Amino acid sequence: MNSAYNVIIRPVVSEASFDAMNENKYTFEVARSAAKPEIADAVEKLFNVHVLKVNTINVKPKTKRVRYQAGKTRQWKKAIVTIAAGESIELFGNTAAAEE
Numbered sequence: 418m419n420s421a422y423n424v425i426i427r428p429v430v431s432e433a434s435f436d437a438m439n440e441n442k443y444t445f446e447v448a449r450s451a452a453k454p455e456i457a458d459a460v461e462k463l464f465n466v467h468v469l470k471v472n473t474i475n476v477k478p479k480t481k482r483v484r485y486q487a488g489k490t491r492q493w494k495k496a497i498v499t500i501a502a503g504e505s506i507e508l509f510g511n512t513a514a515a516e517e
Contacts, residue, residue: 421459424451447496456496464506470499
C-alpha cells in the first residue's frame with residue numbers, strides 16, 4: 418500500500434458504528450490486503466489523531482437471491498479503530514455529537 422487513500426476506502430455507516438463513536442471507536446472499510454500498522458498510519462495521517470488500537474474483521478459474502486438467480490455479496494475487510502481520549506474524527510459534520 419502506498420497511499421493512505423488506498424488503505425481507507427470509506428467509513429462504515431450503521432447504528433452499531435455510530436454507538437461505538439461514543440467510546441472513541443470508528444469503523445472503516447479498508448483494503449483487504451492492508452495490515453493493522455498500515456491502517457493505523459493511514460488514519461493518523463488522514464484525520465490527524467492518535468490511534469491506540471486497530472481491530473480487523475474479514476466480512477464474508479452472504480448468499481442473496483434476485484428472483485431465481487442466486488449470487489453472493491462482495492467480500493470486504495472492516496477495521497474498528499480506537500483513538501485517544503479527547504480526540505474525535507468528524508466524519509459527517511459531527512452528527513454523532515449533535516444527536517446526544
